[in-house]
Amino acid sequence: MSNQDLASHYPKSITLADGANVEIRLMSEADRDPVLSFAKALTQEDLLFLRVDITQPQVVDEWINNLKTGHSTSLVAYDDEGLIGYATVHRNPAPWTRRVGELRVNVSQAYRARGLGKNLTSEIFDIARGLGVKKLMANMTPDQRGAQAAFRRLGFVPEAILADYVEDRNGMSRDLVIMSYDIDGHSDTVADAVRI
Numbered sequence: 571m572s573n574q575d576l577a578s579h580y581p582k583s584i585t586l587a588d589g590a591n592v593e594i595r596l597m598s599e600a601d602r603d604p605v606l607s608f609a610k611a612l613t614q615e616d617l618l619f620l621r622v623d624i625t626q627p628q629v630v631d632e633w634i635n636n637l638k639t640g641h642s643t644s645l646v647a648y649d650d651e652g653l654i655g656y657a658t659v660h661r662n663p664a665p666w667t668r669r670v671g672e673l674r675v676n677v678s679q680a681y682r683a684r685g686l687g688k689n690l691t692s693e694i695f696d697i698a699r700g701l702g703v704k705k706l707m708a709n710m711t712p713d714q715r716g717a718q719a720a721f722r723r724l725g726f727v728p729e730a731i732l733a734d735y736v737e738d739r740n741g742m743s744r745d746l747v748i749m750s751y752d753i754d755g756h757s758d759t760v761a762d763a764v765r766i
């Protein structure tokens with residue numbers, strides 16, 4: 571999807587299976603304070619596992635700057651009371667990894683397991699495909715069992731575990747589980763490599 575297509579596609583209203591109405595918008599500078607309020611309402615456990623600390627205004631400003639440069643494209647979901655979730659795809663500009671996008675999804679506690687993560691992920695898949703991303707990666711720790719189960723249901727597979735790779739907010743080291751989703755299927759399989 572081109573930037574112009576994106577602008578005409580959003581905002582978009584969806585209805586979750588339980589009847590809740592949600593608006594999905596393309597994230598912009600206007601979402602800065604709602605993102606900070608969303609982050610403030612996260613539980614201690616969620617905060618522990620945040621990949622980037624979105625409780626910090628300068629971190630959210632950096633995110634917004636990435637939206638402007640095109641390194642990140644993000645969707646935000648709102649109900650009548652405020653921001654209830656987001657999905658973002660971040661691309662590293664290094665040429666080798668330009669085919670890879672990092673996916674981050676976060677849904678407020680009140681909306682978990684109601685289909686919002688799935689809706690946001692499916693929308694961001696379309697966007698990522700339009701951006702030329704071939705492979706989406708999602709990072710989590712083994713303790714995030716709910717997130718791992720949800721990502722498996724979305725079609726992601728565990729690809730690697732890096733021992734003691736991350737340090738949480740309490741300074742405790744944890745393993746990192748990398749899950750991935752090949753948008754167009756594998757093109758460089760082990761079988762192909764063996765044939766060379």
Ligand SMILES: CC(C)(COP(=O)(O)OP(=O)(O)OC[C@H]1O[C@@H](n2cnc3c(N)ncnc32)[C@H](O)[C@@H]1OP(=O)(O)O)[C@@H](O)C(=O)NCCC(=O)NCCS
Nearest residue numbers: 674675676677682683684685686687688716717719720723
């Ligand atoms: C991971 C997360 C985004 C999922 O969002 P969600 O809105 O709760 O997910 P959905 O309701 O759309 O569920 C998607 C699928 O996962 C399943 N699922 C959701 N939560 C689950 C859980 N805790 N355990 C097992 N399965 C679960 C759902 O049943 C659904 O499967 P289905 O298609 O067969 O019905 C959400 O739990 C979250 O924000 N977690 C904290 C942030 C995080 O850890 N993000 C991951 C790293 S990027």
